[in-house]
Amino acid sequence: MRYTxxxxxxxxxxxSKSEVKMLMDFVKDxxxxxxxxxxxxxxxxxFFQVLEGEQELVxxxxxxxxxxxxxxxxxxxxxxxxxxxxxxxxxxxxxxxSERDGQNELRQFLKKEKENNPGHFKSISYLTKKIMNIx
Ligand SMILES: Cc1cc2nc3c(=O)[nH]c(=O)nc-3n(C[C@H](O)[C@H](O)[C@H](O)COP(=O)(O)O)c2cc1C
Numbered sequence: 001m002r003y004t005x006x007x008x009x010x011x012x013x014x015x016s017k018s019e020v021k022m023l024m025d026f027v028k029d030x031x032x033x034x035x036x037x038x039x040x041x042x043x044x045x046x047f048f049q050v051l052e053g054e055q056e057l058v059x060x061x062x063x064x065x066x067x068x069x070x071x072x073x074x075x076x077x078x079x080x081x082x083x084x085x086x087x088x089x090x091x092x093x094x095x096x097x098s099e100r101d102g103q104n105e106l107r108q109f110l111k112k113e114k115e116n117n118p119g120h121f122k123s124i125s126y127l128t129k130k131i132m133n134i135x
Contacts, residue, residue: 003055004038004120005062006078006127009047009071023070024096031094036061037116039095039109041102041131047071048131050124052082052117077127083119097132106132 011020020042027040034057038050049065051058066074095109096102106128114121 001055002052002082003058004052004078004080004082005058006050007074007076009074011045011047012070012072015070024098028094028096037094039097042098043131078120082117
């Protein structure tokens, strides 16, 4: 069963720019290996993440993420099953976007979301655009 979890959180203020960059690179690589799709957006003071994948995997990943001290004040926005058939041809790496430099990546991510996660496209599209301040 495919599953989607999405949340927004506040970045730990002691985290340096290079530590954030290291985290983003790690998440992109690790999730692509795990077969987890979605997006991690880093804005000035917040993270926004969408995690999509096999239910148990996504849930256990989120448990780990929740206790990571690089961020706090996590607010979950989506926690739901996904129409798994729509993911049948889903070959995608995980997208990471920092600040406002990632509008191209965001556009490509949303295009794939529309095809592969149509049930949640509207909310995910709204939230990602809002968080990137382009609504
Ligand atoms: C905002 C944020 C998002 C994260 N997202 C992921 C993620 O999508 N996948 C992942 O493997 N780790 C993610 N992590 C890192 C995990 O919290 C954890 O450090 C990492 O999975 C290492 O786990 P391990 O000790 O089992 O190797 C994230 C951390 C933060 C602060």
